C-alpha cells in the first residue's frame with residue numbers, strides 16, 4: 001500500500017478551505033443584481049385557501065413580486081413528482097396526489113408554501129410577507145399515521161380514499177402462517193419507529209438565475225444529486241429544456257438524504273428569477289427547515305418472529321403503516337417498501353417472511369429517505385425481535401444470533417435480496433472481544449453497587465447498498481437507472497481531473513476518488529483533482545445516497561481508468577517503437593516487456609497531445625475517457641454494534657458508557673474517512689434512540705420545530721466510540737467495496753434500545769428513550785439494583 | 789444585510805481580523821449578517837435561528853460569542869476575529885485548524901469554523917490539557933450533524949496541546 005493509495009488514511013484534500021472559512025456553500029454565493037425570496041407558509045395543517053390578497057404586500061418598499069400558486073399554474077409550471085412507482089397488492093398504482101410548488105386552493109401541512117415575496121433585500125421580502133392576506137377555511141387534520149386510515153379521519157387528497165397511498169406486500173403470507181403454526185415460541189412486538197428531522201447543519205438554499213439572451217437557467221442548489229434535479233425540473237416540472245438548465249451543487253453542508261429530493265423552493269427560485277428578471281436567492285431559516293425539509297422514518301409496526309425449540313428462526317411477519325406526509329416526496333414510496341421489507345431477513349437464515357405495508361397521507365411535512373432509509377426501520381424490527389426472543393426463551397442473545405446467521409454465500413433470502421458475501425460470526429466475535437462481553441457481569445455488579453442499572457445490547461445489522469442495479473430497480477418501480485458515471489481527463493502535463501456523477505457533502509470524495517486514481521496511475525495524489533456537482537462539467541450522474549459513491553461511483557472511475565490505461569499504452573507503444581501488447585504499465589511507468597526501454601506517465605500524456613509520434617490514421621490524439629458503471633447486484637455491508645448503558649433509576653437517565661462497532665464494508669479506500677462515517681451514523685442512530693423525535697399535536701402543529709424543542713445529539717450525549725472492521729470483499733464490483741455511509745444509523749437504534757431494556761427489565765420502551773420515558777417504564781418494573 | 793433604500797440606516801465601525809471596517813447598515817443587522825454580507829467574510833455560518841448550533845461563533849474582544857445573537861451596532865469599536873483571521877491567508881494554519889485536519893474533525897465543514905473558534909476559546913479558558921469530559925461539556929453550544937463528535941473531541945485535545953508553546957494565539961492576525 002502506498003502512502004496515498006487504496007487503504008491509506010490520507011488526510012483530506014478538501015479540508016483546507018473548510019478550516020480556513022473559504023469554502024463556497026450556496027449561501028456564500030451572491031449573484032450580481034440578486035433579489036431575495038421569502039415564502040409565506042401555511043400556519044394550518046389542513047385548510048382551504050379561499051383567497052389571497054397580495055396588494056398590500058406588493059406595495060411595500062423594495063418588493064419586486066408577490067407570487068402565488070395561481071400564477072405558477074398559469075405559467076404551466078408542473079407539479080413535483082415521486083419517481084418510484086409502487087403497486088398495491090390488488091395491482092392498482094400508488095395514489096400520487098398533485099404537489100404544486102406553491103399550494104393551489106388547499107394547504108396540506110403546516111409550512112406548505114402558499115405564496116412567495118421577491119424583494120430587493122431579504123428584510124424587505126420578509127416584511128412584505130407579513131402583509132400577504134390569506135383567507136383560510138381551516139379543515140380538520142390528521143398527523144398520526146395510525147389514525148389516518150380510520151373511519152372519520154379527515155380526507156386529505158381526493159385521489160387517495162382513506163388517505164391510503166398503497167397497500168403493498170412482499171413475501172408468501174400462507175407459507176409464513178404455516179411456519180408460525182409449527183413454532184415452539186413466538187415473539188411479538190409493537191414498534192414505533194420515531195419520526196426524525198434530518199437537520200443537516202447547512203440549511204437548504206437555492207439561487208435561480210435566468211439569462212434572457214441565451215434563454216438559459218442556472219440553479220445553485222444544496223443538492224446531493226444535481227443531475228437528477230436537472231432532469232426532474234426539466235422533464236417533469238417543465239421549467240426549461242434539460243440543455244438549457246445548469247444545476248450547480250457547490251459545497252454542500254451535509255445531506256443525510258434530505259438534500260436528495262426536488263423541493264418547491266428551488267423550482268420557485270428559478271421561476272421567479274425569470275419572472276422578475278433578476279437572480280433570486282432563497283435560504284432556509286432553521287425553523288423553516290423543520291417545516292419544509294422532508295422528515296424521516298415514522299413507521300408504526302406490529303411484528304412477530306417464530307422460533308423452533310432450539311431457537312432457530314422459522315418465520316417473520318410484519319405489518320407496517322408508513323407515514324409519507326402530506327405529499328409524496330421524490331423517492332418516498334421506495335423507502336417503506338423495497339428499502340425496508342427486503343432487509344427483514346437481517347443476517348439470518350429465515351425460511352419465510354411476509355410483510356404488509358400501508359403508506360398513508362397525513363397533514364405533516366413529507367417523509368422521505370433519511371440516512372439508512374428503510375434499512376434502519378428493518379434492522380430495528382429484526383434486532384428487537386431477536387433480542388427479545390432470546391430473553392423470552394432464556395437464551396444468550398449472541399448465541400441465538402450465531403445459531404441463526406447466514407453462513408453460506410450466495411444466500412437467497414425470501415425477500416428478493418441475494419447476499420453475496422459476508423462473515424457475520426467474525427464481526428460478532430471481534431465486537432464481543434473489543435466490548436469485553438465476558439467482563440459485562442462484573443461491570444454490572446459494579447454499577448449495581450453505585451445504585452445504577454447496567455445493560456448491554458447487540459445489533460447485528462445488514463444493509464443493501466451500492467444502490468443499485470438499474471434493471472433490478474426498474475422492475476421494482478424505479479423511474480431512473482441507478483448506475484454512475486466517471487470521466488478521466490489527463491492533461492498534457494500529466495495531471496489528472498476526475499469527473500464524477502457522485503456528489504460529496506462531507507464524504508471526502510476529493511480525497512478518496514483521487515486515492516483510487518493515484519494508486520492506479522502511480523502519480524502523486526496532489527496531481528489529481530476531482531470535479532463534481534456541476535451539470536455543465538459532469539455530463540450525467542445519479543448523485544450520492546444509499547452508500548453508493550464508493551461501490552458504484554468508484555467502479556465507474558475504475559472502468560474509465562481501464563480505458564485510459566489502454567489508450568496510454570497505445571501512445572507509449574508508438575513512443576517506444578514496440579508492439580502495444582508488449583507494453584506494461586506499473587508505478588507510473590510504461591515499459592517494454594523484457595527490455596529497459598520505458599516512458600514516464602508525464603511523457604506519455606504529453607505525447608498523447610502533441611501527437612508527433614503517431615499519425616491521425618493510427619491513433620486519435622488526446623487522453624480522455626469516460627465510463628458508465630451499472631452494478632450487477634446490491635452490496636451487503638454488515639456488522640455488529642454493541643452498546644453498553646448505565647441507567648440511573650432515580651432520574652431515568654441512560655448514559656451510554658461503551659460503544660463497539662465492528663463493520664464489514666469490504667475493501668476500504670480510506671479508513672480514516674470510513675471511521676468518520678461510522679461515527680456520524682452512530683451519533684444519528686443514538687440520537688434517534690435517546691432524544692430525537694418530531695412531535696405533532698392533534699391539530700397537526702409541529703411541536704418540535706426548533707433546536708430548542710427538537711433534541712439534536714450533542715457531544716456530551718455520546719461516548720467515545722470503539723470502531724473496528726472485518727473484511728470480506730464485495731464480489732460484484734472491481735474494487736470489492738460495499739459502502740459505509742449509513743451503517744451507524746442503521747445499527748445503532750436497536751443496540752441502544754436492546755441495552756436499555758436489558759438494564760431496566762421491560763420491553764415496553766419506545767424511542768426516543770428519554771429519561772422521562774425510561775423512568776416511567778422503570779416504575780412498572782420496580783427493578784432496583786441489587787447490591788452484590 | 790445591505791441598507792435598504794429609504795430605510796433608516798446607521799453607521800458602525802469595528803476592527804475585523806485586524807483591519808478597521810465601517811458600514812452603513814439597517815439597525816436590525818446581526819453581527820453575522822454584517823460579516824457575511826457587508827464584509828463578505830462567509831466563513832462564519834448560520835445554522836439556526838435560536839442560538840443553538842454554534843456555526844456562527846467568532847471572537848469579540850478575545851471571547852467567543854455567537855454572532856447570530858448580537859446586533860452589529862452593539863459592537864461599535866469592538867475587536868472581532870473570524871475564522872478567516874485565525875491564520876494568515878497563505879501562511880501556516882493555526883494549530884487548532886491543523887488539528888482538525890489531522891484528526892478528521894470535520895466532514896461537510898459547515899459547523900467547522902464555529903467549532904474551531906469555540907475550541908480556541910476553550911483553550912484560553914481551560915488550558916492546554918483538556919480531557920474528553922471537559923471538551924464534550926464545553927461543546928454544549930455547538931452542534932455537528934456529521935462527525936458524531938468523536939474526532940472533533942480528539943482534534944480539540946490535540947489542538948490544545950499543540951497551542952502550548954505556539955506563538956499563535958487567538959489574536960494571531962493582529
Ligand code: FES
Nearest residue numbers: 835841842844856
Ligand atoms: S447560527 Fe448562531 S447559534 Fe446557530
Ligand code: FES
Nearest residue numbers: 895899932933934
Ligand atoms: S462537519 Fe458537517 S456539521 Fe459538522
